[in-house]
Amino acid sequence: MTTSSSSGVRVGVQIQPQHADYAQIRDAVLRAEDLGVDVVLNWDHFFPLSGDPDGKHFECWTMLGAWAEQTSRVEIGALVSCNSYRNPELLADMARTVDHISGGRLILGIGAGWFERDYTEYGYEFGTAGSRIADLAQALPRIRARWAAMNPAPTRDIPVMVGGSGERKMLRIVAEHADVWHSFGDVETLRRKSAVLDEHGAAVGRDTASLVTRSVGVDGADPREVGDALLDAGARLLTLGVDGPDYDLSTVAQWVRWRDALER
Template sequence: MQATIDAARRLEDMGVDAVFGWDHFFPLSGDPDGVHFEATAQLAAWAVATERVQIGPLVFCNSYRNPDLLADVARTIDHISGGRFIFGIGGGWFERDYAEYGYDFGTVGSRLRALSESLPRIRDRWSKLNPPPMGPMPILIGGKGEQKTLPMVAEHADIWHSFVGPDELPHKLEVLRGHCEARGRDIDEIEISNGASVRDGVGGVGFDRLDALHAAGTRLLTIPLSGDDTPDGYALDRVQAFLDWRDAKNA
């Protein structure tokens, strides 16, 4: 746990915009039974340890918690962080999490229906909590499905996160635009987020993919980092190249 806290502090000092953690009970790479910690407690620790950077899950799994409880957890971490919390949520997908912790895995359709039912409850609970969230808490929704996920993005999200490539992204954005227009919403209200590969910009590969994603409208890019990168924790040296790329785009 201390390694993740130290990494969050170092990333803040480097100037990153946000630090995200995932909501799983086991590692998704490396040793499947390796060291791992629960997401909500870890995010609360980061909230205490940092001062400026935004923090959030990428993403909470809707299946693991009662939605009203999850709303309360998020509100509490938002206060711990001084209003820096991003509420990321998705339908869930990693079957081992469900099987070993006793949750019904269901189907993709049933998990997304449950997410659709939970989002209004979460927003309603925020309006009832005393005190409420410190400000309008950004909602990030992860996924790319055109029939179920993107309508939820159009209805509820401030940020849409996916791993859609630059060739497919324009089509997905047109679909999202249609869902927004059907709800009387401007798509420009939604920040477009995407996952960057660790290969981008490293080892001479260059930033062609990121340039293409940026040209298509992506403005938030996440970089995967693993605690297995070094014996002492997280190898953060590769982050600086991404920050330099970001700053050049914003110049």
Template sequence: MARFKVGVQLRPQHCEMKQLRAAWQAADSLGVDTIWTWDHFYPLYGDPAGAHFECWTVLAAMAADTSHARFGALVTCNTYRNPDLLADMARTVDQISGGRLILGIGAGWFERDYTEYGYEFGTGPERLRALRESLPRIEARLAKLNPSGENIPLMIGGSGEKVTLRIVAERAQLWNAFGPVDNFARKNAILTDWCQKVGRDPAEIDRTVMINPDEVDNFQAYLDAGATHLIVGSDVPFDLTAVERLVAHARG
């Protein structure tokens, strides 16, 4: 069995900061390859008025608290921040971590974040167009910064077949999608087709997929579908038992 990468997403909702910090330190000690949070301003489920923390300040703390795993947002919403500013934030957090940040980004979708914080929600095609326009600015700013951030790998999250997956094929080093297995397999095949159309080696893109804790023993089905990197979602109280089991599968 080929070795695969293991990640965990620690969702910053309905918890205390000390719980988040303890969880990512524990995950780092387990030997996971990646640790992730998400970029929202309110809980996605449960009590809509529950506790929640902002993504990039959380990532700065994660950068300082961990030593081994790569980490990032799964994924940053492109239109919440000026792209040049986002590049500088990413470069700074990467420096704090000693070069372990992955810049995960997507077009955005959670309407409440937009309306509550005064951003224009617009339409799906408009948000995708904004993502396409932002990426060259982010890459240019990362290269201009001193010290540079141009070696930070880019993850794009999303599965839109006509636009998003083409952008992934053109620019990303990692791509994130979701199950179930059949859905992931179909989207993965479409991404490979786009790579061939734009002249990109499909093997250059790390294929990540979000799975639930009860799916970890079905890991082989995702590998057979083309995944190279499995990320387990975790909510408070951040029980990492399933993550530890997946690490054992990956190293076995």
């Protein structure tokens, strides 16, 4: 994962693809890149997660292909792609293709899945939390194996960002496979779960403290109040979600200014 600042701190924005026309989503992505964010993300769902449950909504990966052409600097990806919706080899090929379209700016965000309506209305087996986590653990090595076999190969080692915080199973998967770990929660939660992640890393023989970037959602938070504490807890990618149709980036701008101030 590239780093845009000498401090190693990056700001991301999740452009939630709901309650908006696509022109409004495209405009929000342009504004985010112009603002100076480092990473622009969407999510992998088929229906809105808030507001009108039957409101406007768009699909994740076709959108990422468009973003790859539209943008020139930011990294792009899903926060996160649902492992259940695509065969791992197909997802690997989609990710490799978007990687090439973007000139090497894709992050493969992936998780086990949780939103039951997506599964039932699109005909996927929902299973159990345990079965979905087990499927994710099996999929990640298959994705990397497919990348290794492709012609052309990906332009770089595509960073894998795993979203999830379950201490027994999900953090073990993060320790084994992830380059980036995304979580939600306050500073103390991040500290505790980060320590658990490093315990899993030691168990699998991987130095997760240095090899796994800590990413955390900071929706609605003021960087002047929580930014320094999150850095002390190990966070290096701070991501805010913004909703359609307006996609207000004012709080995102505060975090970009805070990041830039770290350079001075």
